[in-house]
Amino acid sequence: MQTITLRFAISAMLAAIGVAGLVIALDYDFGTARQMGPGYFPVILSILLTLLAVSEMIGAFLKPEAQTIDWRPMIAILAAVLGFGICMRFFGMIPAFFAVIGLSVLSEKGYGFVPAAVLATVTCAFAWLLFSRLLGMPLPLIRWDF
Amino acid sequence: MLENILVGAATAFTFQNLIYCFFGVFVGTFIGVLPGLGSLAAISMLLPISFYLDPTTALIMLAGIYYGGEYGGSIASILLNIPGTPSAAITCLDGSPMARQGRAGVALFITAIASFVGGSVGVVALMGFGPAIARIGLSFGPGDYFALMLLGLVAAVTVGGGSVVKGLLMVVLGLLLGTVGTDVTSGEFRYTFGYLELRDGVSLVALAMGIFGIAEVISSIKDAGQRKIREKVTMRSMLPTRADMARTVGPMARGSSIGGFLGALPGAGTVIAAFLAYATEFRLARDKSRFGNGAVEGVAAPEAANNAAAQTAFIPTLTIGIPGSPTMSIMLGALMIHGITPGPLLVSEHPTIFWGLIVSFWIGNLFLLVLNIPLIGIWVRVLQFPYKYVYPVVIALICIGVFSMRNSVFDVGLAVIFGTFGYLMQQVGYSAAPLILGFVLGPMLEENLRRAMLLARGDATRLISDPLTGSILAMSLLLLVWAVFGGLLNLMRTRARAKLPPGEA
Amino acid sequence: MSNGTWNVTRRALIATAAGGIALCSAGMAFAQDYPTKPVTLVVGFPPGGSTDIVGRIIADNMSRTLGQPVIVENRPGASGTVGIAHVANSAPDGYTLGVSGLGASILVSAMGRDTGYDMDSQLDVIGVMGTLGLVIAARKDLEQNTLDELFAYAKEHPGEVSFGTSGVGTPGHLGMEYLLTLADAEMLHIPYQGSTPQMNDALGGHVDLVLLPTPEGAEQVRGGGLKALAVTSPERDTLLPDVPTVSESGFEGYTAVLWNLLVTADGTPADVQAKLSEALNAAMESEEVRKIYAERGLAPTLTTPEEATAFLASEREKWASVITDLGISE
Numbered sequence: 002m003q004t005i006t007l008r009f010a011i012s013a014m015l016a017a018i019g020v021a022g023l024v025i026a027l028d029y030d031f032g033t034a035r036q037m038g039p040g041y042f043p044v045i046l047s048i049l050l051t052l053l054a055v056s057e058m059i060g061a062f063l064k065p066e067a068q069t070i071d072w073r074p075m076i077a078i079l080a081a082v083l084g085f086g087i088c089m090r091f092f093g094m095i096p097a098f099f100a101v102i103g104l105s106v107l108s109e110k111g112y113g114f115v116p117a118a119v120l121a122t123v124t125c126a127f128a129w130l131l132f133s134r135l136l137g138m139p140l141p142l143i144r145w146d147f
Numbered sequence: 148m149l150e151n152i153l154v155g156a157a158t159a160f161t162f163q164n165l166i167y168c169f170f171g172v173f174v175g176t177f178i179g180v181l182p183g184l185g186s187l188a189a190i191s192m193l194l195p196i197s198f199y200l201d202p203t204t205a206l207i208m209l210a211g212i213y214y215g216g217e218y219g220g221s222i223a224s225i226l227l228n229i230p231g232t233p234s235a236a237i238t239c240l241d242g243s244p245m246a247r248q249g250r251a252g253v254a255l256f257i258t259a260i261a262s263f264v265g266g267s268v269g270v271v272a273l274m275g276f277g278p279a280i281a282r283i284g285l286s287f288g289p290g291d292y293f294a295l296m297l298l299g300l301v302a303a304v305t306v307g308g309g310s311v312v313k314g315l316l317m318v319v320l321g322l323l324l325g326t327v328g329t330d331v332t333s334g335e336f337r338y339t340f341g342y343l344e345l346r347d348g349v350s351l352v353a354l355a356m357g358i359f360g361i362a363e364v365i366s367s368i369k370d371a372g373q374r375k376i377r378e379k380v381t382m383r384s385m386l387p388t389r390a391d392m393a394r395t396v397g398p399m400a401r402g403s404s405i406g407g408f409l410g411a412l413p414g415a416g417t418v419i420a421a422f423l424a425y426a427t428e429f430r431l432a433r434d435k436s437r438f439g440n441g442a443v444e445g446v447a448a449p450e451a452a453n454n455a456a457a458q459t460a461f462i463p464t465l466t467i468g469i470p471g472s473p474t475m476s477i478m479l480g481a482l483m484i485h486g487i488t489p490g491p492l493l494v495s496e497h498p499t500i501f502w503g504l505i506v507s508f509w510i511g512n513l514f515l516l517v518l519n520i521p522l523i524g525i526w527v528r529v530l531q532f533p534y535k536y537v538y539p540v541v542i543a544l545i546c547i548g549v550f551s552m553r554n555s556v557f558d559v560g561l562a563v564i565f566g567t568f569g570y571l572m573q574q575v576g577y578s579a580a581p582l583i584l585g586f587v588l589g590p591m592l593e594e595n596l597r598r599a600m601l602l603a604r605g606d607a608t609r610l611i612s613d614p615l616t617g618s619i620l621a622m623s624l625l626l627l628v629w630a631v632f633g634g635l636l637n638l639m640r641t642r643a644r645a646k647l648p649p650g651e652a
Numbered sequence: 653m654s655n656g657t658w659n660v661t662r663r664a665l666i667a668t669a670a671g672g673i674a675l676c677s678a679g680m681a682f683a684q685d686y687p688t689k690p691v692t693l694v695v696g697f698p699p700g701g702s703t704d705i706v707g708r709i710i711a712d713n714m715s716r717t718l719g720q721p722v723i724v725e726n727r728p729g730a731s732g733t734v735g736i737a738h739v740a741n742s743a744p745d746g747y748t749l750g751v752s753g754l755g756a757s758i759l760v761s762a763m764g765r766d767t768g769y770d771m772d773s774q775l776d777v778i779g780v781m782g783t784l785g786l787v788i789a790a791r792k793d794l795e796q797n798t799l800d801e802l803f804a805y806a807k808e809h810p811g812e813v814s815f816g817t818s819g820v821g822t823p824g825h826l827g828m829e830y831l832l833t834l835a836d837a838e839m840l841h842i843p844y845q846g847s848t849p850q851m852n853d854a855l856g857g858h859v860d861l862v863l864l865p866t867p868e869g870a871e872q873v874r875g876g877g878l879k880a881l882a883v884t885s886p887e888r889d890t891l892l893p894d895v896p897t898v899s900e901s902g903f904e905g906y907t908a909v910l911w912n913l914l915v916t917a918d919g920t921p922a923d924v925q926a927k928l929s930e931a932l933n934a935a936m937e938s939e940e941v942r943k944i945y946a947e948r949g950l951a952p953t954l955t956t957p958e959e960a961t962a963f964l965a966s967e968r969e970k971w972a973s974v975i976t977d978l979g980i981s982e
Binding site for chain 3: 190191194195198284285286287288289329331332333334336341343344346347413414463467468469470473476477478479480481483484485486487488489490491492553554555594598601602
């Protein structure tokens with residue numbers, strides 16, 4: 002029997018966030034119930050989050066259910082969004098759109114180069130029309146900015 | 148009154164204003180459908196146009212984009228399970244299951260009707276009782292806002308069939324995320340980790356698109372291959388059955404009232420309106436198990452509510468000059484560009500602007516209905532499109548939407564983090580909707596409680612003894628007791644049933 | 653401004669040349685040809701706010717003088733510092749300008765907080781984009797009608813009167829605290845997020861006083877929801893001619909005004925700066941800007957870059973000492 006399930010791991014991660022939040026929040030002035038400081042809410046919320054997460058951990062431990070992660074689409078999609086951000090910062094909108102579409106199609110095996118390229122081109126043209134022409138957003142199409 | 152409406156009609160029915168109204172609702176619907184892009188982005192971008200337009204015309208167009216966007220947002224919720232705008236998040240809960248059952252057309256049709264009903268109720272409220280509602284709004288002090296936000300939270304936790312611990316956990320996580328940024332009361336930075344970009348808090352769009360949009364796309368790719376919905380798009384499959392319609396009358400009426408009222412409170416907004424409307428229907432329903440599995444009430448109520456709220460949000464904005472949301476600030480900006488400072492005298496000094504705008508709202512809602520009923524057929528075909536061609540575009544749109552909100556690459560990075568998180572959470576059965584509500588309500592809840600305590604000089608009894616605050620707090624308590632009691636009763640019933648040997652039941 | 657002129661000019665030359673090529677313009681490109689492509693004006697606040705409106709009105713007017721579109725780009729966040737940080741780190745070619753208010757120029761850093769840039773070494777000031785006063789307004793049923801009466805009451809009842817501002821460390825908050833030290837009185841500060849929610853609470857009678865930008869405040873006063881006790885500008889405001897200034901009410905010399913500076917990255921060629929300064933002043937003198945400014949309660953200002961830099965220095969001195977006196981810096 003697998004004891005460390007995904008649910009357990011995620012509950013543990015949430016508990017860790019709660020603890021980290023608490024540690025950071027202890028630096029903020031807690032105040033009193035009458036005059037609450039900036040730390041009042043974060044401390045209470047962090048403790049609550051930790052307790053709830055721990056109870057979930059126990060639940061997950063007692064009743065393990067198998068859940069899986071689809072690593073391939075997850076990594077591909079996250080890389081696509083990240084790629085968009087990086088390209089948008091340095092190279093402009095057109096490279097950013099090619100990056101996001103080019104990377105996101107990697108989430109499936111054998112997507113094919115042609116459909117991906119067509120999709121990227123069409124999306125670019127559409128985005129240019131909508132954002133640059135119609136809405137007049139100040140988005141650089143192509144640039145080289147380091 | 149009639150005279151005023153005539154003045155408004157004379158303004159709204161000019162050729163130019165009708166064209167701009169149509170343009171506004173058309174662009175709004177379209178932008179609203181695109182995940183990640185909300186009406187706020189479109190309105191910000193189009194604000195400069197108002198330089199070259201008459202202020203009334205400019206407002207008619209911008210307002211059209213706004214309420215058009217509220218409508219369009221739910222289309223994406225139903226079709227893709229990704230809210231086009233944050234206030235459409237709750238529509239995912241039942242809209243998306245309906246689509247999976249092949250009832251996307253029906254869901255869209257009900258959305259159109261509910262939006263129209265909600266919008267119309269909102270317009271009537273604006274027309275008939277604008278100033279009166281505005282005065283009620285003013286009487287809401289910090290304590291009352293706190294109580295109201297608490298009610299919203301209690302409603303969020305008690306909604307939904309899933310695990311209570313999980314729901315509560317998501318709400319708390321949302322509340323905690325909401326504390327990121329500058330603490331209003333003390334001016335101190337919390338959880339900003341030295342980033343300038345975090346001082347104003349986490350971007351709602353980055354959060355919503357991360358945990359809803361990106362997470363949903365990742366988890367849908369897996370079954371993209373099997374997902375071949377060959378739904379025949381006939382007029383019949385689009386039309387709700389008589390039973391559907393009968394079920395939605397009550398929810399629409401209640402949703403419109405809730406939305407109409409909350410929309411008029413500055414700061415409360417469409418998200419809370421939609422959540423509370425949904426929670427109300429859930430509480431009132433006999434068979435709660437239908438919720439989350441494609442209940443038409445779960446679509447009708449929030450849609451009526453957010454569209455009613457979108458209209459009544461103009462009450463404080465125009466009758467007292469207090470914009471309740473960033474979108475409303477831009478509306479006022481369009482007036483300020485023309486040197487008109489919004490305030491309590493706007494209605495009497497610029498009657499053509501006020502009444503022209505109101506009449507245009509109604510025309511705009513009519514346009515939306517006429518525009519969208521025929522479009523349902525086209526939207527439903529989006530589902531028949533192979534998902535493999537849809538998701539890359541959706542991801543691209545999410546990216547540009549998140550980026551354009553603040554012209555910020557940082558926010559795109561945040562969306563990656565929230566996307567990872569959202570996907571993992573979704574895999575183990577956490578629902579993103581309570582997190583969003585916690586995030587939206589949290590800052591207001593904290594700020595108002597602390598402000599109320601300051602004003603009450605630290606005396607909590609003064610807070611509770613206020614009739615308005617007290618009664619709203621009592622309502623939250625009642626709701627909580629009702630939910631807990633109801634839950635226990637259900638549990639006992641199932642236990643009792645389970646104990647009975649078969650055949651004796 | 654004067655350091656490394658040659659170097660800077662060369663950089664600007666390359667930049668303008670690149671712009672020129674992109675636009676397929678024939679011939680040589682010099683900084684004198686500036687601008688050869690659209691100019692971006694960064695506003696550190698969301699669209700529709702008062703800073704944004706000022707930016708848009710000036711941008712629209714400058715477009716016509718410069719012969720190239722001046723496009724407003726909103727990069728909101730952290731009291732405007734996110735936007736100004738972007739300007740500070742952009743190429744010093746005059747194609748990225750910024751609107752820098754009191755907060756981004758002075759207050760945030762004076763409170764000991766990181767802004768992501770150094771105002772003096774990383775930015776050049778082109779000119780002042782007008783000033784705006786605040787109005788000290790009270791809920792309509794407050795017993796006191798003048799500052800005198802109010803402070804007399806507050807002295808006897810310390811902490812009883814509450815005043816709302818648009819946040820900790822904002823001009824309204826600092827201006828009021830400063831006034832309170834001058835009057836030797838104590839009141840309860842209630843911070844809000846921006847100026848509109850406090851307006852709501854003052855209209856509803858939940859807080860006693862609020863500090864609002866004059867145009868919004870004047871509208872509420874005209875509508876009868878609030879009453880004005882004083883304005884913080886050096887002279888009486890055209891929107892509220894009957895309301896005395898704080899200076900008149902027994903605090904001689906007291907002023908607290910909001911303003912915006914037009915800024916660009918340090919090292920922008922002097923001739924480009926001169927051109928921008930000319931365009932800004934032309935906008936300030938134009939009929940159209942004057943009209944909207946008057947309606948919005950803004951006082952137009954005509955400044956050379958040197959005068960504007962001196963203005964920034966004098967304002968910094970004043971606010972820095974207020975912040976030190978109040979002991980609210982980190």
